[in-house]
Amino acid sequence: MTRRARAVYTVGEMIRWAVDDDRVIVVNDLGPDAHVLMGREALLWRFLTVPHGYGELAELLRQAADRTEPQVRHELRAILERWARLGILTRGTEMGDG
Amino acid sequence: MANLIVSDACPMRCPFCFAGDQMARSANGLSRYLPLAEFDRRLAFLDRSGIGEARLIGGEPTLHPQFPELVERAQGRRIVVFTNGLIPERALACLERLPETQCTVLVNMNATRRPGGPGAAEARHRAAVVHRLGARAKLGFTISRVNFDLDPLFKLVIAAGAQRGIRLGLAQPILGGSNEYLHPKQYPAAGKRIADFAERGAQTDVRLELDCGFVRCMFSDEQVKILADANTDLGWRCNPVLDIALDGTVSHCFPLAGSVRTRLTGDLDAAELRGRLAARTGPYRLAGIYRRCSRCPLKLQSECTGGCLAATMRRFRQRPVRIAVPDEHGQLTEITNR
Numbered sequence: 001m002t003r004r005a006r007a008v009y010t011v012g013e014m015i016r017w018a019v020d021d022d023r024v025i026v027v028n029d030l031g032p033d034a035h036v037l038m039g040r041e042a043l044l045w046r047f048l049t050v051p052h053g054y055g056e057l058a059e060l061l062r063q064a065a066d067r068t069e070p071q072v073r074h075e076l077r078a079i080l081e082r083w084a085r086l087g088i089l090t091r092g093t094e095m096g097d098g
Numbered sequence: 099m100a101n102l103i104v105s106d107a108c109p110m111r112c113p114f115c116f117a118g119d120q121m122a123r124s125a126n127g128l129s130r131y132l133p134l135a136e137f138d139r140r141l142a143f144l145d146r147s148g149i150g151e152a153r154l155i156g157g158e159p160t161l162h163p164q165f166p167e168l169v170e171r172a173q174g175r176r177i178v179v180f181t182n183g184l185i186p187e188r189a190l191a192c193l194e195r196l197p198e199t200q201c202t203v204l205v206n207m208n209a210t211r212r213p214g215g216p217g218a219a220e221a222r223h224r225a226a227v228v229h230r231l232g233a234r235a236k237l238g239f240t241i242s243r244v245n246f247d248l249d250p251l252f253k254l255v256i257a258a259g260a261q262r263g264i265r266l267g268l269a270q271p272i273l274g275g276s277n278e279y280l281h282p283k284q285y286p287a288a289g290k291r292i293a294d295f296a297e298r299g300a301q302t303d304v305r306l307e308l309d310c311g312f313v314r315c316m317f318s319d320e321q322v323k324i325l326a327d328a329n330t331d332l333g334w335r336c337n338p339v340l341d342i343a344l345d346g347t348v349s350h351c352f353p354l355a356g357s358v359r360t361r362l363t364g365d366l367d368a369a370e371l372r373g374r375l376a377a378r379t380g381p382y383r384l385a386g387i388y389r390r391c392s393r394c395p396l397k398l399q400s401e402c403t404g405g406c407l408a409a410t411m412r413r414f415r416q417r418p419v420r421i422a423v424p425d426e427h428g429q430l431t432e433i434t435n436r
Contacts, residue, residue, distance in 0.1 A: 005421050006423060006424055007422070007423045008420060008421070008422045008423070009420070009423065010113040010418070010419065010420045010421075011417070011418065011419035011420075011423050013416065013418070015409075015416065016414035016415065016416050017414060017415055017416075018385045018410075018413045018414045018415070019389065019415075020385060020389045020390070020391070020392045020393070021389045021390050021392075021393065022393060023392060023393075025381075025384050025385050026393060027382055027414065028381075029436035032377060032379075032380065032381065033381060034380075034382070034384045035321075036384065036392075048419055048421065049415070049417060049419055057421070073424075076423075077423060080421075081422065094422065
């Protein structure tokens with residue numbers, strides 16, 4: 001049987017966010033830091049929390065910036081990794097049926 | 099500044115009450131009062147914090163069965179009492195004996211037993227108390243609706259010889275609660291009315307004093323000038339008040355009592371407690387009550403805090419989010435499960 005591994009990002013229970021006019025402010029309720037997401041990151045966060053699937057996210061970002069799908073997927077991964085480093089997302093792995 | 103909660107008893111049922119989280123009444127519905135020995139520890143806290151003012155609050159602090167003893171023990175400090183105005187005779191007589199210069203009894207004029215507002219008998223009782231307190235009394239009013247009226251308060255200030263200021267508060271939301279409050283969308287309409295009343299009050303030398311949670315943008319430039327000309331005490335602030343509950347819990351303020359708190363322990367002073375609470379709320383301060391606050395020059399220059407922190411924190415959302423991502427090439431990594 002073939003199974004596939006994929007990265008899974010989750011927003012923890014302690015993460016709170018407020019959508020402002022031109023930014024999203026993300027706060028860890030347990031931590032001292034706030035993160036201000038601007039531009040495409042703010043757009044992505046808003047998409048992410050609606051919620052959409054990964055494919056829909058990539059398509060929405062592509063439509064928003066007229067980029068190719070590979071470019072958008074690359075950017076999306078980079079942003080998610082950055083957010084994981086900031087602690088506003090948690091990265092894990094899950095196995096799924098092929 | 100620190101408020102000492104000495105009682106969680108209150109016969110009022112104000113729809114805008116934002117003390118609900120703080121007034122965690124015991125399960126059997128009995129009210130509780132701060133023991134005198136604990137009150138002494140609170141006074142020691144004030145002393146080591148360099149706070150020369152004992153601010154007694156509740157619930158209704160004057161319902162404390164040993165209220166005169168509390169006042170006696172707090173002597174030597176300026177005493178401020180926050181009351182709904184329906185003060186028991188023994189407590190009222192005690193307050194009447196205090197020198198006018200050492201005491202302020204802040205009477206909430208729209209505290210009410212009924213959802214529709216104070217009834218006639220309640221209003222008469224409250225007015226009679228204000229008359230007896232004279233210059234010890236300062237009137238307070240909580241704005242929970244835009245169509246408020248301060249004219250009767252101006253008249254009462256003059257007739258009773260009360261302090262020539264009316265303290266205005268905005269009804270703020272309890273974080274996670276369901277009290278009646280003034281929605282920030284209503285602030286500009288309230289601001290216009292405040293400016294109108296400030297002008298009228300100035301004609302009789304009664305000035306308005308704005309409590310916490312007001313924002314600069316609820317007033318036009320012209321209205322701010324009117325307020326300044328009327329000698330209004332203007333402030334666009336929101337700071338940790340330090341409300342110390344019966345059980346020693348210290349909260350940022352009533353609206354945040356259920357969520358932003360620490361404990362009064364050991365030799366902690368007010369600055370340390372305030373620092374702890376400020377650290378807890380600091381990240382949320384980037385935002386304000388409006389979506390535009392975080393880029394507002396007045397907020398960025400610390401001239402306006404962006405309104406009540408409880409109202410700001412209500413704007414923050416929380417929801418579980420989960421997203422699965424394919425590998426770098428858009429393909430799922432294949433793993434063979436033997």
